[in-house]
Amino acid sequence: MAASSSSASSKSRGGSWSGIGGEDFSSPIRYRERPLDYEPPMWCKCGRKAARWISWSDDNPGRRYFKCFSARFGGCDFYAWHDQASYASAFIKQLIVDLRDGVRDLKKENRELTAMVGDGAARLDEHRAEAMRLKNLLAEKDAANDEMKTRVTELVHERFVLRLVILGCVMALLVLLFSK
Numbered sequence: 001m002a003a004s005s006s007s008a009s010s011k012s013r014g015g016s017w018s019g020i021g022g023e024d025f026s027s028p029i030r031y032r033e034r035p036l037d038y039e040p041p042m043w044c045k046c047g048r049k050a051a052r053w054i055s056w057s058d059d060n061p062g063r064r065y066f067k068c069f070s071a072r073f074g075g076c077d078f079y080a081w082h083d084q085a086s087y088a089s090a091f092i093k094q095l096i097v098d099l100r101d102g103v104r105d106l107k108k109e110n111r112e113l114t115a116m117v118g119d120g121a122a123r124l125d126e127h128r129a130e131a132m133r134l135k136n137l138l139a140e141k142d143a144a145n146d147e148m149k150t151r152v153t154e155l156v157h158e159r160f161v162l163r164l165v166i167l168g169c170v171m172a173l174l175v176l177l178f179s180k
Helices: 090-178
Strands: 051-054 064-067 079-081
Touching: none
Parallel strands: none
Antiparallel strands: 051 064, 064 079
């Protein structure tokens, strides 16, 4: 089994793994079986069971291969193909690449939309807080307005009483002036 330049073709866990030029080599779909759940076992140079991955490169889309499970973290450089080089026709390979790209585009769009929804939710929370602040301010202003209305009513009443007192005083003064 020959080694290939597409050794950085996929990975099992979430997140993306970028290769040269920022190409995304992460698996566009979830693995149906775990990397070590296969038989018969293939042993790497470390003496451990090699992981079986799926290549998502343009040259070998969907082709399975073995690689040291710890290769990215100090393991050995073991690498071997599981599937034969003629595993799929050119049409099927191109179809897999197109589907892979479609899935990646949809995932990217989903991340962007999720971020937009998160931003919208944050703005909605801000607007709700602002609306609550304005509602409280309006309640304070309404209370102050009611207090002013009460005070104006009291002042109108006091003015009426003062006018009556002044009128009474003027009448008393006139009576005193004309009664002599």
